[in-house]
Amino acid sequence: MFEGKEVDYQPPVAQPIIQLTDVSVSYRLPSERIGTFKEYAIRKLQRKIKINKFWALTDINLHVNRGEVFGLIGNNGAGKSTMLKVISKVLKPTKGRVVVYGKIAPLLELGAGFHPELSGRENVFLNGALLGYSRSEMESVFDEIVEFSELEQFINAPVRTYSSGMFARLGFAVATAHVPEILILDEILSVGDEAFQRKCNLRMKNFQQSGTTVLMVSHALDMLEKMCNRVAWIDKGTIRKMGEPHEAISAYREVNL
Amino acid sequence: MHKKVTLLASNSKPVYDSANNRVSAISELKELGKYRYLLGQLIRRDILTRYKRSALGVAWTMLNPLGTMLILTFVFSNFFKSALPNYPVYILSGLLVWNFFSQGTNAAISGLVWGGTLLKRIYIPSSVFGVSAIGTALVNLVLSLVPLVIVILVTGAPFFASMAFLPVSILLITAFTLGFGLFISSLAVFFPDVAEMYQVLLTAWMYLTPIIYPESLIPEKWLPLYKINPMYWMVKMFRLPIFEGRLPTWQEFLPALAWAIGMLVIGWVYFTSKTEEYAYRV
Numbered sequence: 163m164f165e166g167k168e169v170d171y172q173p174p175v176a177q178p179i180i181q182l183t184d185v186s187v188s189y190r191l192p193s194e195r196i197g198t199f200k201e202y203a204i205r206k207l208q209r210k211i212k213i214n215k216f217w218a219l220t221d222i223n224l225h226v227n228r229g230e231v232f233g234l235i236g237n238n239g240a241g242k243s244t245m246l247k248v249i250s251k252v253l254k255p256t257k258g259r260v261v262v263y264g265k266i267a268p269l270l271e272l273g274a275g276f277h278p279e280l281s282g283r284e285n286v287f288l289n290g291a292l293l294g295y296s297r298s299e300m301e302s303v304f305d306e307i308v309e310f311s312e313l314e315q316f317i318n319a320p321v322r323t324y325s326s327g328m329f330a331r332l333g334f335a336v337a338t339a340h341v342p343e344i345l346i347l348d349e350i351l352s353v354g355d356e357a358f359q360r361k362c363n364l365r366m367k368n369f370q371q372s373g374t375t376v377l378m379v380s381h382a383l384d385m386l387e388k389m390c391n392r393v394a395w396i397d398k399g400t401i402r403k404m405g406e407p408h409e410a411i412s413a414y415r416e417v418n419l
Numbered sequence: 420m421h422k423k424v425t426l427l428a429s430n431s432k433p434v435y436d437s438a439n440n441r442v443s444a445i446s447e448l449k450e451l452g453k454y455r456y457l458l459g460q461l462i463r464r465d466i467l468t469r470y471k472r473s474a475l476g477v478a479w480t481m482l483n484p485l486g487t488m489l490i491l492t493f494v495f496s497n498f499f500k501s502a503l504p505n506y507p508v509y510i511l512s513g514l515l516v517w518n519f520f521s522q523g524t525n526a527a528i529s530g531l532v533w534g535g536t537l538l539k540r541i542y543i544p545s546s547v548f549g550v551s552a553i554g555t556a557l558v559n560l561v562l563s564l565v566p567l568v569i570v571i572l573v574t575g576a577p578f579f580a581s582m583a584f585l586p587v588s589i590l591l592i593t594a595f596t597l598g599f600g601l602f603i604s605s606l607a608v609f610f611p612d613v614a615e616m617y618q619v620l621l622t623a624w625m626y627l628t629p630i631i632y633p634e635s636l637i638p639e640k641w642l643p644l645y646k647i648n649p650m651y652w653m654v655k656m657f658r659l660p661i662f663e664g665r666l667p668t669w670q671e672f673l674p675a676l677a678w679a680i681g682m683l684v685i686g687w688v689y690f691t692s693k694t695e696e697y698a699y700r701v
Contacts, residue, residue, distance in 0.1 A: 202610070247540075247698070248437075250542055251435050252538070252540065254437055254695045255437050258437075259436070259438045260435070260437040261435070261436045261438075262433060262434050262435040263432075263433050264434055265434055266542075268540065268541040268542070270537070270540055271540060274536070274537060275537055277464055279472070280464060280467065280471075284463075284464075284467070288460045288463075288464055291454075291457035291461075292460075292541070292543060294453075294457075294542075294543075297456050320471075
């Protein structure tokens with residue numbers, strides 16, 4: 163898959179590819195959701211539409227350098243996923259500014275967007291389209307996707323007949339078919355059996371060597387310590403510690419374990 | 420508004436900058452253009468999967484309106500016999516427009532809700548779901564012209580040269596449906612009850628539009644009220660060339676044109692003005 167589209171290897175020098183400046187993100191609390199017009203009208207009249215904001219991120223300053231593997235750790239609800247979303251254009255920051263100097267390939271939760279009644283083949287193209295690829299871009303990697311996911315015999319069967327492992331393998335193969343400039347991983351590196359895991363990890367390493375910047379969220383701290391150049395510990399929407407993987411992870415462990 | 424930021428890598432152009440990335444009616448159109456392959460894929464998916472497990476498959480697109488027409492003809496043709504010489508053609512031509520509108524707008528609502536689970540995770544221009552919903556309905560409308568032709572042949576009704584006007588009619592109806600579909604789907608994101616209320620509204624709306632009964636049945640004094648209804652004009656655009664064998668007059672054409680363009684602009688502008696909130700709200 164790497165033939166013909168070599169990416170120059172760029173050493174991780176201080177050349178930021180992702181830059182967050184004073185970024186804050188607020189959500190409305192779910193209890194505040196107004197479901198009906200009647201409710202809305204009444205509250206509007208009573209001027210009771212309180213904006214109960216919950217700040218998922220507050221004043222985040224951070225940059226990720228080109229070619230870096232950057233890890234995010236923290237407890238559930240600390241704001242890690244929100245951070246990934248704000249970087250990948252899914253959420254607009256409530257305050258502050260996000261600048262990204264490269265094309266982002268988000269690793270969609272594997273198989274999200276698959277239609278159970280469609281065949282594996284049809285789903286490859288549908289999923290690729292959801293990730294923003296064109297027809298020709300998908301056609302050029304189709305055979306490679308089938309080979310990588312080891313689904314040669316099943317590719318024309320509807321995916322509702324797939325096992326969950328097959329489902330996830332196909333999803334991973336589609337999402338990583340192209341060498342991305344920036345890859346975003348949200349806790350999804352545990353796909354399939356051990357043999358397939360090894361293939362995934364090998365692919366990740368190849369990406370790194372091709373200069374892909376990787377931004378990953380995970381609770382697998384040992385893996386992060388091995389893979390990352392830097393790690394940030396997010397706690398209650400702020401950066402508690404950022405730097406060498408070992409430093410950030412042991413600081414996090416001290417408090418939480 | 421935004422603090423001045425010294426960009427560390429000011430030599431290269433950013434691919435994404437939240438500070439100058441306001442979603443507007445124009446920018447969303449450009450994004451939709453970039454995602455046109457997805458648009459085609461979604462339409463394909465919806466058409467292929469709707470009848471995937473049924474034996475007759477896509478043929479149901481044509482059999483469905485035919486069946487409804489047969490039932491309505493059986494029930495009502497005696498009532499309207501004097502006013503409508505060829506009731507099956509009359510009802511089918513009205514029904515096709517109505518089905519297109521109600522299916523398209525409903526699919527726009529469910530499409531955005533379904534797409535919402537994706538919009539929370541990856542970036543996709545949110546209008547792609549509404550536009551593909553109307554695209555699917557449009558394919559179904561074109562397919563259902565086949566049973567219309569069959570019914571005309573079977574009932575011995577004449578074919579008119581005015582039928583060449585139908586592409587224009589379909590264009591107007593599509594523009595109106597797209598605008599309305601985007602508007603109502605956007606509303607349904609913020610008020611989940613809208614999706615349910617809309618079903619009731621649709622039923623009432625259908626009976627307020629002369630689809631199964633002749634226009635001559637409407638009392639004279641109510642006629643001005645009927646003419647506020649945009650679907651009155653949309654049905655007319657489609658039915659006149661088929662049933663009466665004439666082109667619409669300017670007095671009939673201009674209201675339809677105004678509704679089509681007006682609704683499309685309003686729907687698109689409203690929908691895109693809310694785009695940034697969908698990922699938070701769906």
